Structures are given as C-alpha cells and as structure tokens.
Amino acid sequence: MTTTKLAAAGGTAVLLATAVFMPATAEAHPGHGTTRVVSAHGNLRDLQPGAAGPFDHARAALVMVQHNGRSLVVLQVRGIDRSVAGRDFGAHLHVGPCVTGDGAAAGPHYNADTVAGRVPPRVDATTEVWLDFTATRAGTGFALTQVPFAPLPGRRAIVIHQEPTDPQGAAGPRLACLPVEW
Numbered sequence: 516m517t518t519t520k521l522a523a524a525g526g527t528a529v530l531l532a533t534a535v536f537m538p539a540t541a542e543a544h545p546g547h548g549t550t551r552v553v554s555a556h557g558n559l560r561d562l563q564p565g566a567a568g569p570f571d572h573a574r575a576a577l578v579m580v581q582h583n584g585r586s587l588v589v590l591q592v593r594g595i596d597r598s599v600a601g602r603d604f605g606a607h608l609h610v611g612p613c614v615t616g617d618g619a620a621a622g623p624h625y626n627a628d629t630v631a632g633r634v635p636p637r638v639d640a641t642t643e644v645w646l647d648f649t650a651t652r653a654g655t656g657f658a659l660t661q662v663p664f665a666p667l668p669g670r671r672a673i674v675i676h677q678e679p680t681d682p683q684g685a686a687g688p689r690l691a692c693l694p695v696e697w
C-alpha cells in the first residue's frame with residue numbers, strides 16, 4: 516500500500532501501519548531480536564503561544580515500531596487550520612522534551628550518527644526521523660518513514676516546523692510539538 520493510500524485511509528492509518536508491520540516481523544522471527552512499540556497521542560503543545568498558528572487546535576498520533584535495530588514511524592495530525600491546506604511542514608523526532616512555549620527545550624534532532632559518536636554526523640532521512648507532511652483540505656497530515664536505527668528511550672518530542680525540511684535538515688521556526696516518552 517502506498518503512503519498516499521494510507522493517508523486516504525484517515526483515522527485507521529496508524530493502526531493499519533502497526534498491524535501490517537507488527538505481526539509479520541513478530542512471526543517471521545520468533546524468539547529473535549526485540550520489538551518495541553512506542554505510541555503517543557494528544558493535543559499538540561503550542562511552541563509559539565503568543566501568536567495564532569495553524570496547529571493551535573491540532574492533535575496528533577505517533578506510532579513507532581522498533582524491530583531488530585530498525586524503526587517504522589507513522590505520524591498523523593488532525594485539526595490543522597484549513598487556511599494552510601496544501602502547505603508542507605517539516606516534522607522530526609527531537610532529543611529533548613516537548614514543553615509548551617519553549618521550542619528550544621526540544622533540543623536538536625535525534626541523530627543516530629551523533630548517538631554513535633560519528634563525527635561529523637550525516638544529516639539525512641536515514642540518520643534522523645523526518646516526518647514531513649502536507650496539510651490536506653480536511654485539516655489532516657500524514658507521514659511515514661522507515662529508518663535503519665532504533666532511537667533510544669527518553670523524554671522526547673516530535674516537533675512541527677513552519678517550513679518543509681531542506682537537505683541540511685533545517686525547517687524554520689518550531690510551531691508545535693507532541694511529547695513522546697518511552
């Protein structure tokens with residue numbers, strides 16, 4: 516199934532992706548490797564409370580399935596202001612917590628090379644969890660990515676930015692975030 520079709524599936528997308536990915540890997544390797552499912556959902560926290568923004572009434576759900584050192588990550592956003600339909604927004608897993616009004620608290624992107632001590636770290640969609648999405652006319656957004664690493668546990672954040680992610684990993688001001696803790 517393509518990402519586009521998953522997006523059209525609306526509210527079932529996150530559950531569907533988990534269902535598709537999970538049983539297959541769990542049964543294909545009984546007793547081997549480890550599988551961890553991380554999930555989070557709720558109202559987005561406003562990182563710019565002084566200004567009206569397109570995510571002020573939005574909520575999101577995240578599911579991350581880690582298996583044998585790889586991860587499938589799905590992000591679904593709802594309640595995005597309709598005025599930004601068609602726009603692309605950057606979103607990433609950041610190392611720090613999601614704190615209302617304090618975008619800096621989330622710290623930098625989670626980067627597997629940095630965690631591994633590789634200098635300089637590569638910055639791309641294989642070393643970081645990039646979850647850019649397009650706001651739809653229905654006020655939703657959907658992103659799915661697979662990465663060849665399993666982010667380490669912590670109090671972390673999915674941060675949504677004002678611009679799409681550029682090749683250097685930059686995406687402009689931080690607008691909102693979803694806390695993810697495991």
Ligand SMILES: [Cu+2]
Pocket residue numbers: 605606607608609624674675676686
């Ligand atoms: Cu980010």
